[in-house]
Amino acid sequence: MKSYPRQRHRVLQVVTRLLVPFVLMFGLYVQFHGDYGPGGGFQAGVIFATAFILYGLIFGLQRTRRVLPPSVLRWLMALGVLLYAGTGVVTMMLGGNLLDYDALAHDPLHGQHWGIFAVELGVGITVTAVMVSLFYGFASKR
Amino acid sequence: MMDQLPALQVMLPLVGAPLIILLRHPVWSWAFATLVSVLTFLVSVALLLQVSDGSIIRYSIGGWEAPTGIEFYIDQVNAGVALLVSGISTVVLVYAYESIKRSLDSSRHYLFYCGWLLCITGLIGIVITGDAFNVFVFLEISSLSTYMLIAFGSDRRALVASFRYLVLGSVGASFILIGIGFLYAATGTLNMVDLAARIPDTESPRAVLVAFSFLTVGLLIKAAIFPLHGWLLNAYHHAPVAVTAFLAGTATKVSLYVLVRLFFSVFGTEYSFGQLFLNWVLLPAAVAAFLSMSLVAIYQTDLRRMLAYSSVAQIGYIVTGISLATQTGLTAAVVHIFNHGMVKTTLFMAVGCILYRTGHAHIPSLDRLMSRMPFTSTAFILAGLGLIGVPLTAGFVSKFTLISALIEQGWGIAAGLILLSSVMAVAYIGRVIYLILFRESRGPAVSNEGYREVPISMLVPMYSLLALSLYFGIFGGQSLSLAGSAAETLLRGYP
Numbered sequence: 004m005k006s007y008p009r010q011r012h013r014v015l016q017v018v019t020r021l022l023v024p025f026v027l028m029f030g031l032y033v034q035f036h037g038d039y040g041p042g043g044g045f046q047a048g049v050i051f052a053t054a055f056i057l058y059g060l061i062f063g064l065q066r067t068r069r070v071l072p073p074s075v076l077r078w079l080m081a082l083g084v085l086l087y088a089g090t091g092v093v094t095m096m097l098g099g100n101l102l103d104y105d106a107l108a109h110d111p112l113h114g115q116h117w118g119i120f121a122v123e124l125g126v127g128i129t130v131t132a133v134m135v136s137l138f139y140g141f142a143s144k145r
Numbered sequence: 146m147m148d149q150l151p152a153l154q155v156m157l158p159l160v161g162a163p164l165i166i167l168l169r170h171p172v173w174s175w176a177f178a179t180l181v182s183v184l185t186f187l188v189s190v191a192l193l194l195q196v197s198d199g200s201i202i203r204y205s206i207g208g209w210e211a212p213t214g215i216e217f218y219i220d221q222v223n224a225g226v227a228l229l230v231s232g233i234s235t236v237v238l239v240y241a242y243e244s245i246k247r248s249l250d251s252s253r254h255y256l257f258y259c260g261w262l263l264c265i266t267g268l269i270g271i272v273i274t275g276d277a278f279n280v281f282v283f284l285e286i287s288s289l290s291t292y293m294l295i296a297f298g299s300d301r302r303a304l305v306a307s308f309r310y311l312v313l314g315s316v317g318a319s320f321i322l323i324g325i326g327f328l329y330a331a332t333g334t335l336n337m338v339d340l341a342a343r344i345p346d347t348e349s350p351r352a353v354l355v356a357f358s359f360l361t362v363g364l365l366i367k368a369a370i371f372p373l374h375g376w377l378l379n380a381y382h383h384a385p386v387a388v389t390a391f392l393a394g395t396a397t398k399v400s401l402y403v404l405v406r407l408f409f410s411v412f413g414t415e416y417s418f419g420q421l422f423l424n425w426v427l428l429p430a431a432v433a434a435f436l437s438m439s440l441v442a443i444y445q446t447d448l449r450r451m452l453a454y455s456s457v458a459q460i461g462y463i464v465t466g467i468s469l470a471t472q473t474g475l476t477a478a479v480v481h482i483f484n485h486g487m488v489k490t491t492l493f494m495a496v497g498c499i500l501y502r503t504g505h506a507h508i509p510s511l512d513r514l515m516s517r518m519p520f521t522s523t524a525f526i527l528a529g530l531g532l533i534g535v536p537l538t539a540g541f542v543s544k545f546t547l548i549s550a551l552i553e554q555g556w557g558i559a560a561g562l563i564l565l566s567s568v569m570a571v572a573y574i575g576r577v578i579y580l581i582l583f584r585e586s587r588g589p590a591v592s593n594e595g596y597r598e599v600p601i602s603m604l605v606p607m608y609s610l611l612a613l614s615l616y617f618g619i620f621g622g623q624s625l626s627l628a629g630s631a632a633e634t635l636l637r638g639y640p
Contacts, residue, residue, distance in 0.1 A: 100205060103208035105208060
């Protein structure tokens with residue numbers, strides 16, 4: 004990617020700075036409101052990742068990599084899957100079947116709530132990490 | 146604990162894979178992957194023991210009962226295939242350590258073993274799930290990790306081979322997904338037992354027909370059945386040889402299992418073979434496969450490529466058995482899935498040993514290998530005889546059953562063509578055996594005097610698999626009776 008001189012694209016830079024927090028916030032909203040409204044881990048992960056991708060497009064790969072280094076991404080990818088699978092393992096240890104969220108709390112309703120929360124968070128983390136890594140992979144010339 | 150085994154079968158490698166990413170150490174990640182694979186294997190053994198009396202395990206994920214939720218459905222047929230996958234994975238993983246250490250940069254070992262575990266997750270998931278859409282999900286898991294594993298080949302052509310497989314594999318997977326979509330539209334269910342019950346009295350038989358066609362073509366691609374086998378040759382040739390050994394024994398076999406499961410259990414034998422004449426699609430393809438591919442294999446100069454062609458030919462034998470849709474034919478197909486899995490994996494492991502010492506698998510430079518690498522050569526020769534189908538080897542049991550099944554149906558010509566193809570197998574394996582045993586090097590002397598035998602950690606897994614295949618050759622009755630009851634289960638359909 005060509006690195007633009009600082010003076011140019013001032014509008015884009017300012018708008019991006021303004022937008023990024025809102026994009027992140029909206030991602031979190033889609034993530035955590037997913038069990039009441041439209042949304043869920045996958046969509047939230049993509050939205051969350053677009054914030055980083057937008058930042059990378061405007062401010063360059065170097066600065067984005069400082070914010071979110073590839074080594075951290077690798078951890079996050081594995082962590083998300085582990086969170087998902089770990090929820091399954093926990094439900095099995097608590098005496099339910101795989102991913103039987105009823106086993107997670109005394110009240111099955113709460114159990115379902117906690118279970119889907121953890122699983123969707125896992126999905127969201129992994130999707131964010133994978134999307135940003137894909138962007139890094141394509142954007143960095145190697 | 147025992148009733149959680151079906152979930153553990155998939156969850157063990159699935160949890161293992163991200164842990165390896167966190168582990169990152171080359172040796173420890175190998176050790177951990179092997180441990181996980183051994184545990185998975187033990188779970189498969191326990192599951193097979195539980196269903197060996199003909200009972201069925203139905204495990205509903207999330208506690209949602211079957212037609213609503215997703216279930217694992219385990220009977221004799223798929224418990225056996227899961228055992229094949231986890232067993233071959235374990236054996237080849239033990240073998241892979243030395244082979245991968247030499248061919249792959251140690252900073253990437255953990256990615257390799259992570260991909261391996263994901264691949265087992267996908268393959269075993271495809272096998273034991275009872276939900277049609279879940280088949281697609283696990284198929285994607287196994288396919289994506291397979292593309293990754295193939296791309297680890299030391300040659301740059303591995304990337305092209307992997308990409309080619311990616312394109313064709315994605316086409317196949319999309320076809321399967323479209324097929325599943327039509328089935329869902331026609332019946333309103335995704336559970337395979339439920340599908341089998343609802344397909345006969347669906348209101349839109351044409352949608353079922355379209356689903357059937359899409360699924361057939363998609364699975365023909367994934368199982369590398371003759372005209373659609375193009376991806377397999379380069380993939381087997383350029384992948385790391387441990388990956389080839391693993392895939393040759395499992396990946397196409399799992400696709401064949403899905404094919405058999407859909408045709409016989411879900412759509413029903415009567416629908417697939419009675420109304421739709423599937424046998425007239427499969428049989429010509431199968432015959433063309435084993436004739437043409439055996440012929441082409443004779444002219445190959447690279448050992449891996451020769452065995453890849455031979456794999457397509459052997460898949461032809463299995464499909465011949467399937468296309469008969471009789472008890473004996475299906476028994477032959479099931480038993481050949483296992484026997485060929487073991488034999489071909491052993492052969493590729495032997496090729497890996499040769500590559501480990503010589504760095505290439507060029508057939509003309511193999512001469513007098515016996516004097517330099519006696520154990521590897523012996524393993525190759527014995528497994529090669531099994532591939533031909535010499536009596537007292539596993540290949541004989543399955544070929545004999547297949548030929549008797551064909552004669553039983555009055556298809557003597559096809560039986561004759563199988564014998565012809567076996568003669569070609571004698572030609573291409575015999576040529577290599579002759580070189581290994583007898584021929585003195587002519588022409589420019591190849592400077593390969595100093596070859597030693599490969600490390601013991603490569604020989605032991607190779608010989609254990611070889612011993613197993615010889616065992617099933619000598620005591621063929623056992624495997625035949627197991628395959629027979631599996632075939633019976635398939636022909637009967639879901640209870």
